[in-house]
Amino acid sequence: MNAAAWAQKKPSKSLKERAVVLVLFLLALVSVLTTAGIIFTLFGETLQFFRQVPLLEFLFAPEWTPLFAEPRYGIGALLAGTFLFTAIGLVVAIPLGLLTAAYLSEYAPFEQSVRVKGIMELLEGIPTVVFGYFALLFVTPIFQNLIPGLNLFNPLSAGLVLGFAILPYISNVASDAMMAVPRSLREAAYALGATKFEVVTRVVFPAAISGIVAAIILATSRAIGETMIAAIAAGQRPMLTLDPRETIATMTSYIVQAATGDQPAGSLASRALFSVGTTLFVLTLTFNILAQRIVERYRERYE
Amino acid sequence: MMLQEVAIGHETVRWEPVPAEEAVIQVQNLNLYYGKHQALYNVSVNFPRNKITAIIGPSGCGKSTLLRSLNRMNDLIPGVRIEGKVIYEGVDIYDPRVDPVEVRRHIGMVFQKPNPFPKSIYENVVFSLRLQGQKEGLDEVVEQALRRAALWEEVKDKLHEIALRLSGGQQQRLCIARAIAAEPPLLLLDEPTSALDPIATERIESLLLELKQHYSLIIVTHNMQQAARIADRTIFMHLGVLIEEGPTNVLFTNPKDKRTEAYITGRFG
Amino acid sequence: MQKGLSLDSSQSPQNLRRDRINRLFARAVVIPTVIALALIGVLLLDTLYDTVSVQVVEVTETSGKSFALSQALTADQVIRLELLAQGKSPEEVAALMSDPDEMRVFRLRNRVELMWATQEGPLRWVVSSIDDERIANYSLFEGLRRWNELKEGLQENQQLRLNPWLDYSFLTRDPSRNPISAGLRVALFGTLWVLGLTLAMSIPIGVGTAIYLEEYAPKNRLTRFIEVNLRNLAGVPSIVFGLLGLAVFVRGMEFGPTIISAALTMALLIMPTITIAAREALRSVPDSIRFAAYALGATKWQTVTMVVLPSSIPGIATGVILAATRAIGEAAPLLIVGAAAYVAFVPRGIFSEYTVLPVQIYLWISANLSEFANTAAAGIIVLLVTLAGLYALAFWIRRRYRVEW
Incomplete structure (x- = not known):
């Protein structure tokens, strides 16, 4: 039987559909190309860097001073600064974030949780340059009155404010994890005569622990990559120290300092900049993937 | 009418078919598989022109699957494989040279739940014309389609309001108007009243009885009373097999197969 | 909880302690929210205070x-x-x-x-x-x-x-080495240029990617790879995008520290955000609507462009606005691709040098605090008001145009 004219396929139409799919596919590839671009530029420049600077120097030199007459390239100085900044931020954000998560998942009535989420969104929406300004001009002067020997630029006030900037990440992911804990577990504990506090701390928290860990890892990754608060309030002077009163530089604030200093392409100083970028990228990517893995695993468990 | 005997698996079933020249669409030896699972077994049936044919049967019997085979909606489900022929206007719509999109333009369909687009009533009705780039005479089409769908009087003053504000029954009549706007000779209805209240259902049923002057209708329903009320012919299906087919009053009063009898007397379903 | 069940046991010292801890904790969980709200309030008031x-x-x-x-x-x-x-x-x-x-x-x-x-x-x-x-x-x-x-x-x-400091003339003055006459005009125009160009590039790419992944992509390893890649890209620190822009656009393509470099960098940065929001919006369109279009004889592309996309526009618009707020507030990547230079003139085209609001604020903060603290504060208020306006717009669209299926 022949296909009558009314129903016959028109080659032009299927060609158009195929062209559409191709164009959309190419658009979707842009994100892959972006990742490839990041990896190639960062690793390319970094490879060049290590042709001139031995890996041991990079790992173990005590200073990071690429612009000095006798430059040193010890990433440790930047890692120490990043660590201080991040650790102080986490010290603030973890307890506040977990309490907020407990409130959202266990205590808050619906309207109240909408409001709390709104406040967290507000925190998330404030540009970090504003947080930096606040840390430097409001928090630091107060701390300087309380803590003798506190530098104008210091990881203490920067980290404190950072804690609030990353608080939403912890509270969001952790409350999701806690809400995923099955109701039956809670009811079992109540049936044994537990108070709500005991249910939350001894049943819900342990059951949601992988999600909570993922939340903290995610927030750590954000903190490591956070730039403007560090650049404005923590300082841009690399220093191998764990004293939170000292001026330091994080990897990000060093990148800001170096990149705004206009170094010619191909110079060793510029390559050093990219080697810091690579370290930052690898570190944050590792943390992100780790957090995703953990989240996927607990999703599988409860869904 | 002649009697026919066809072997289906180990069963032998008899029915009186609609003659080919009176059929709007003919199904011949249709087998349908979802992956490895077979959902339709060697179904053959002719649907009459300008009549209402009801397909009934317990849930999971393949009645919706059969209906969706008639306008190639099953093609949209990944992993579906179809053997056999469905002949419509002289064309096997499963011929590889046939464009399924064209088939659907010629055969209208109404779904279980009303699914108007989140557009105005007007835009819903003219959607199929817009697909073909028609720009003129839209107003006339809207009025005629809505009149035929018995919705015109209720919505003529708010044609440009969003369709989602209509009641469920109105939405379903709008979906019927949308399906008949392009004048398809055949209209498929997949349990069109199952989501509606009795009053809305009654209105749709009387609408379908009027529509049969202009269109051939095939309706899937889980509601036997509905089939008895409106259908000229009825098909009973069970586990993917067409068990019995015939004039509605015959099938309901004098079923030949014991499974049909069990179903219409409510002993399973 | 179990009070009244057994008066004896609830009066025991141990149970009294449990009860007290329980009640304390129920109050403690609210504290972080209060602190966060207080911090936002203090931040706003302090900044406003600094503008005078x-x-x-x-x-x-x-x-x-x-x-x-x-x-x-x-x-x-x-x-x-x-x-x-x-x-x-x-x-x-x-x-x-x-x-x-x-x-x-x-x-x-x-x-x-x-x-x-x-x-x-x-x-x-x-x-x-x-x-x-x-x-x-x-x-x-x-x-x-x-x-x-x-x-x-x-x-x-x-x-x-x-x-x-924050008055109408502050918005219309050019930048200056002297805080008395420094203004935001150049930065405001820079932000408009960069934002416009960024959105012009990232909306088609982001929405196109979302349409591909939601409507067309086959379920295979390549699709899965693109999805995982998108998620990882969304977590890459913004400053790394700055380094990418520096290497590829500023140096590689020799665009220099111009608006086009900034917009390309920013477009890549916010593209994952737009894609994720657009995918969610597309996913919220029920399949029954797609089937309705197919049953009327629509091709896949007609179904997408005439039904699915129009129905998800409110969701996509909300996502785009939120991505835009990110693009407006981000300073770090633009500092790297060269917004830091002192720019005295309003940009005239995509190859002009430029500065943007948050970068201008950073420059004022880092230039000489005692001099520029007031202009920085005034700039921050302008930035926050702009963002608040956009958030309100997103919120309004979400409420006004949300389709109840």
């Missing part, structure tokens, strides 16, 4: 006079009074004011502002030159407390004034 200061200025180029509102209502009237006060004859003044070039030079070198208070009284117009020297800048509190003392200590050709 009391300053003593040594007048070298201008008359040092202030003019009451009753004397002048428009800037032109103020300029006339000022020129007369500088000792020019009425004829000279008329000639100056009718010459557009002269007036342009005058406006570049001076600013006309309504001060909240001066030594001569409240709400008075002041014309100050960029060459006028700021001798002292006091915070609002200290300045008001010592107002009379400062007023008495004023020397010849010194002026005391309560300066609201």
Whole structure:
């Protein structure tokens, strides 16, 4: 039987559909190309860097001073600064974030949780340059009155404010994890005569622990990559120290300092900049993937 | 009418078919598989022109699957494989040279739940014309389609309001108007009243009885009373097999197969 | 919880303690929210407070006079009074004011502002030159407390004034090395240019990617790879995008520190955000709607463009606006791709140099704090108000146009 004219396929139409799919596919590839671009530029420049600077120097030199007459390239100085900044931020954000998560998942009535989420969104929406300004001009002067020997630029006030900037990440992911804990577990504990506090701390928290860990890892990754608060309030002077009163530089604030200093392409100083970028990228990517893995695993468990 | 005997698996079933020249669409030896699972077994049936044919049967019997085979909606489900022929206007719509999109333009369909687009009533009705780039005479089409769908009087003053504000029954009549706007000779209805209240259902049923002057209708329903009320012919299906087919009053009063009898007397379903 | 069940057991010291901890904890969980809210409030108030200061200025180029509102209502009237006060004859003044070039030079070198208070009284117009020297800048509190003392200590050709930094003229002034006459005009235009170009590039890419993944992509490893890649890209620190932009756009393609480099960098940065939001919006369109379109004989592309995409536009628009707020607030990547240079002029095209709001604020903060703290604070308020407006818009769209299926 022949296909009558009314129903016959028109080659032009299927060609158009195929062209559409191709164009959309190419658009979707842009994100892959972006990742490839990041990896190639960062690793390319970094490879060049290590042709001139031995890996041991990079790992173990005590200073990071690429612009000095006798430059040193010890990433440790930047890692120490990043660590201080991040650790102080986490010290603030973890307890506040977990309490907020407990409130959202266990205590808050619906309207109240909408409001709390709104406040967290507000925190998330404030540009970090504003947080930096606040840390430097409001928090630091107060701390300087309380803590003798506190530098104008210091990881203490920067980290404190950072804690609030990353608080939403912890509270969001952790409350999701806690809400995923099955109701039956809670009811079992109540049936044994537990108070709500005991249910939350001894049943819900342990059951949601992988999600909570993922939340903290995610927030750590954000903190490591956070730039403007560090650049404005923590300082841009690399220093191998764990004293939170000292001026330091994080990897990000060093990148800001170096990149705004206009170094010619191909110079060793510029390559050093990219080697810091690579370290930052690898570190944050590792943390992100780790957090995703953990989240996927607990999703599988409860869904 | 002649009697026919066809072997289906180990069963032998008899029915009186609609003659080919009176059929709007003919199904011949249709087998349908979802992956490895077979959902339709060697179904053959002719649907009459300008009549209402009801397909009934317990849930999971393949009645919706059969209906969706008639306008190639099953093609949209990944992993579906179809053997056999469905002949419509002289064309096997499963011929590889046939464009399924064209088939659907010629055969209208109404779904279980009303699914108007989140557009105005007007835009819903003219959607199929817009697909073909028609720009003129839209107003006339809207009025005629809505009149035929018995919705015109209720919505003529708010044609440009969003369709989602209509009641469920109105939405379903709008979906019927949308399906008949392009004048398809055949209209498929997949349990069109199952989501509606009795009053809305009654209105749709009387609408379908009027529509049969202009269109051939095939309706899937889980509601036997509905089939008895409106259908000229009825098909009973069970586990993917067409068990019995015939004039509605015959099938309901004098079923030949014991499974049909069990179903219409409510002993399973 | 179990009070009243057994009075005996609930009175035991151990149970009393459990009960107390339980109640304390129920209160403690609210504390972080309160602290966060307080922090936002303090941050806003502190910044607003910093937008006002009391300053003593040594007048070298201008008359040092202030003019009451009753004397002048428009800037032109103020300029006339000022020129007369500088000792020019009425004829000279008329000639100056009718010459557009002269007036342009005058406006570049001076600013006309309504001060909240001066030594001569409240709400008075002041014309100050960029060459006028700021001798002292006091915070609002200290300045008001010592107002009379400062007023008495004023020397010849010194002026005391309560300066609201955030006024209309702040938005329209060009940048300057002198905080007295520094303004946001160039940064505002830079932000508009970069944002417009960023969205023009990232919306098609982001929405296209979302359509591909939701409507077309086969379920295979490549699709899965693209999805995982998108999620990881969304977590890459923004400054790394800056390094990518520096290597590829600024240096590799030799665009230099221009708007096009900034917009390309920003587009890549916010593209994952847009894609994720658009996918969610597309996913919220029920399949029954797609089937309805197919059953009417729509091709896949017609179904997408005529039904699915229009139905998800509110969701996509909300996502795009939220991505735009990110693009507006981000300073780090643009610092890397060269927004940090001092730019005195409004951009004229995509190959112009530029600066944007948050970068301008960063530059003011890092330039010389005591000088620029007030302009930085005023800039922050402008930035926050802009963002608040966009959030409100997103919220409104979400409420107004949400389709209830």
